[in-house]
Amino acid sequence: MIIIPAIDILDGQCVRLKRGEFSDKKIYSTDPVAVAKEWERQGAQMLHIVDLDGAKTGVPRNTEVIRKIAQTVRIPIEVGGGIRSGKIAREYLEFARRIVLGTKALEDPLLIKNLVKDFGSERIVVALELKDGKLTVEGWQKTSAKDYKEFAAELKKIGVKNILFTDVQRDGTLTEPNYDIALALAVAGARVISSGGVSSTEAIRKLKDLGVDAAIVGTALYEGTLTLADALKAAGSSQLTKRIIPCLDVTGGKVVKGVSFENLQIVGDPVALGKKYSDEGADELVFLDISASKDERETLYDVVAAVAREVFIPFTVGGGIGSVDQMRKLLQLGADKISINTAAIKNPALITEASRAFGEQCVVVAIDAKKKGDSYKVFLKGGTVETELDAVQWAKEAEKKGAGEILLTSMDKDGTRSGYDIELLRQVSDAVRIPVIASGGAGSMEDMKAACIEGKADAVLVASLLHYGELTIPQVKKYLSEHGIAMRI
Amino acid sequence: MNPAPSNRKSGVSIAVIDYNAGNIASVGNALRKLGFEYTITKDPKEILAADKVIFPGQGRAAAAMDDLRASGLDKVIREIKKPFLGICLGLQLLFESSEEDDAQCLGIIEGRVKRFNEPDLKIPQMGWNIISIVQNDPLISGIPDKAYVYFANSYYGAGDNYALATSVYGSTESGAIIRKDNFYGTQFHPEKSGEWGMKILDNFCRL
Numbered sequence: 001m002i003i004i005p006a007i008d009i010l011d012g013q014c015v016r017l018k019r020g021e022f023s024d025k026k027i028y029s030t031d032p033v034a035v036a037k038e039w040e041r042q043g044a045q046m047l048h049i050v051d052l053d054g055a056k057t058g059v060p061r062n063t064e065v066i067r068k069i070a071q072t073v074r075i076p077i078e079v080g081g082g083i084r085s086g087k088i089a090r091e092y093l094e095f096a097r098r099i100v101l102g103t104k105a106l107e108d109p110l111l112i113k114n115l116v117k118d119f120g121s122e123r124i125v126v127a128l129e130l131k132d133g134k135l136t137v138e139g140w141q142k143t144s145a146k147d148y149k150e151f152a153a154e155l156k157k158i159g160v161k162n163i164l165f166t167d168v169q170r171d172g173t174l175t176e177p178n179y180d181i182a183l184a185l186a187v188a189g190a191r192v193i194s195s196g197g198v199s200s201t202e203a204i205r206k207l208k209d210l211g212v213d214a215a216i217v218g219t220a221l222y223e224g225t226l227t228l229a230d231a232l233k234a235a236g237s238s239q240l241t242k243r244i245i246p247c248l249d250v251t252g253g254k255v256v257k258g259v260s261f262e263n264l265q266i267v268g269d270p271v272a273l274g275k276k277y278s279d280e281g282a283d284e285l286v287f288l289d290i291s292a293s294k295d296e297r298e299t300l301y302d303v304v305a306a307v308a309r310e311v312f313i314p315f316t317v318g319g320g321i322g323s324v325d326q327m328r329k330l331l332q333l334g335a336d337k338i339s340i341n342t343a344a345i346k347n348p349a350l351i352t353e354a355s356r357a358f359g360e361q362c363v364v365v366a367i368d369a370k371k372k373g374d375s376y377k378v379f380l381k382g383g384t385v386e387t388e389l390d391a392v393q394w395a396k397e398a399e400k401k402g403a404g405e406i407l408l409t410s411m412d413k414d415g416t417r418s419g420y421d422i423e424l425l426r427q428v429s430d431a432v433r434i435p436v437i438a439s440g441g442a443g444s445m446e447d448m449k450a451a452c453i454e455g456k457a458d459a460v461l462v463a464s465l466l467h468y469g470e471l472t473i474p475q476v477k478k479y480l481s482e483h484g485i486a487m488r489i
Numbered sequence: 490m491n492p493a494p495s496n497r498k499s500g501v502s503i504a505v506i507d508y509n510a511g512n513i514a515s516v517g518n519a520l521r522k523l524g525f526e527y528t529i530t531k532d533p534k535e536i537l538a539a540d541k542v543i544f545p546g547q548g549r550a551a552a553a554m555d556d557l558r559a560s561g562l563d564k565v566i567r568e569i570k571k572p573f574l575g576i577c578l579g580l581q582l583l584f585e586s587s588e589e590d591d592a593q594c595l596g597i598i599e600g601r602v603k604r605f606n607e608p609d610l611k612i613p614q615m616g617w618n619i620i621s622i623v624q625n626d627p628l629i630s631g632i633p634d635k636a637y638v639y640f641a642n643s644y645y646g647a648g649d650n651y652a653l654a655t656s657v658y659g660s661t662e663s664g665a666i667i668r669k670d671n672f673y674g675t676q677f678h679p680e681k682s683g684e685w686g687m688k689i690l691d692n693f694c695r696l
Contacts, residue, residue: 043619043635229621233657240618240658241637278683283617309518314639314681331547334514336641336681359548359578361613361641404613404641435615458611488617488637 001208001235005039006218009062010052036069042228047077054082070095102127116159125162163190170197186211201234241486243283243459251291253299280473289319308334339364355402365398366407383411413441425455445479503527504539512547519680533565546578551590572696580674610659613643620654620665638682
């Protein structure tokens with residue numbers, strides 16, 4: 001579950017209303033942008049921003065300050081309040097991750113349907129604002145005759161997944177959320193965002209147990225009765241980021257364009273490139289030795305030592321490593337993890353031996369997989385030699401033997417730039433409890449997002465897109481972060 | 490991070506304990522980059538005479554403890570009075586025991602090291618996570634709250650009363666940086682945590 005701090009803006013100021021009453025307001029800050037920055041600094045993963053003037057009058061009045069927030073913070077924002085036309089919705093969606101529609105959804109389901117169709121269900125949230133179990137409209141000032149469960153069912157039919165529900169009577173009161181409604185909506189299959197009365201870690205734990213997707217916290221944070229750190233902790237929001245890992249193919253001491261073993265072109269010096277990517281914010285580096293000859297191979301040790309002297313982020317070395325002694329030597333030279341592939345298949349006990357010697361976090365098992373019929377088979381030697389092994393089964397076996405991570409390359413996708421193999425990623429990610437690195441097929445930032453979200457990958461390997469300068473690491477991280485993926489920025 | 494030449498200090502003697510941990514080279518590289526000289530040693534005299542002692546850690550608890558006992562270093566470490574920094578497994582070994590191989594550890598800090606255990610949680614924790622500073626200390630001078638550092642661990646020490654900074658993985662909060670008297674520990678790898686990690690190592694060498 002994620003925790004979303006609320007920033008309610010009335011007349012350009014950050015306020016809280018009690019039970020939705022405009023007469024019962026308290027001003028917390030005259031600078032909503034500074035408030036947004038502060039929540040971001042404290043670890044918020046998203047912000048919930050409401051234009052209260054817009055909610056009340058039906059016409060957005062705080063758009064500029066909200067836009068400024070979106071431009072200032074790196075985390076995504078969701079915006080609500082006065083979004084009553086397709087035009088305004090579209091304007092907000094230019095900078096907001098999600099928009100929240102309440103009143104309008106009751107009156108104009110077709111608009112909602114079209115927005116879902118155009119922008120995807122992820123970006124549209126419908127707010128059910130309940131007073132005495134009845135839907136309210138116009139900034140909570142009037143109630144509607146419609147039953148909320150009936151309305152939720154209708155929304156589901158038109159493709160709405162995200163339902164934000166607010167118990168108006170509990171909002172701003174530091175009491176408790178309405179668990180019954182949260183549960184009813186979650187059971188009905190909605191992704192529930194709970195708002196109103198979320199004021200303690202107990203409440204957050206309980207919502208989490210009910211299957212609620214996110215909790216919006218407002219007054220409790222502003223009054224200081226709940227800290228964001230405690231809220232995040234209670235929500236179990238692991239703050240571990242997804243990793244962007246540049247992959248460098250190395251031979252004869254140089255980084256080469258490793259599309260195939262023929263016509264290799266030198267891209268650069270491994271130390272200089274490693275340092276460059278590290279300075280740009282790479283979370284890790286992978287060096288793959290693609291040497292064809294023994295002489296070239298010997299230079300790998302020099303490369304590892306030279307990189308280790310200059311690069312102070314983790315780096316993994318792989319390619320043709322076949323024994324614990326070789327692994328030890330590389331670690332002693334400054335490598336942090338060792339990736340093994342063929343040797344592990346030929347002798348799975350090597351995984352266990354290495355894991356015992358250096359710890360499981362040191363042992364990466366690389367799997368090259370290709371689709372064969374309904375399943376994925378493990379291949380050797382750059383996808384040229386087929387084995388009998390099923391990729392998912394082999395990943396599970398590698399985990400059992402002591403692997404600490406899986407580097408999963410789709411041979412079908414490698415070099416195609418048509419996106420990672422999401423199905424393969426997902427099957428392996430679901431089958432093991434160790435981290436999985438997605439590799440092969442990166443063609444765009446959207447592909448990386450898909451690998452992280454749909455493929456459930458913990459990290460993405462990127463090579464040519466970065467080497468050719470088509471994308472930069474800061475650019476990728478900004479994009480993924482804006483799409484709700486935790487990044488170290 | 491490129492320290493200015495004025496950072497170069499050769500007057501401080503730093504001992505890096507040599508016990509077959511995987512990350513000794515990385516720690517050494519980081520110290521060299523920061524301009525500090527160091528010795529990799531398992532000589533008790535040298536360790537006890539050093540101004541600062543770094544205890545890198547990568548590997549498994551039981552094997553590391555066996556190694557320390559075989560060379561008598563387990564007793565030596567307990568006698569150290571100068572600033573001591575245990576990294577990753579080096580932090581975990583400061584506790585009384587560990588669930589990893591049910592190892593008996595150094596017993597400098599009360600408590601048992603546990604394995605992360607939550608449904609759907611990837612183990613090991615592998616990657617960059619934020620640390621929340623709970624108590625100021627010269628070791629973390631200049632480190633911003635919520636800084637990202639690099640973790641690679643399956644086990645954690647709670648270190649409740651000794652935490653200078655904590656981190657959360659899944660819903661488990663644990664000690665990211667702990668201190669008891671002259672004994673410091675970081676669960677993450679400062680030598681692999683970019684700018685902030687280097688700053689912590691630099692601070693340690695200047696304690």
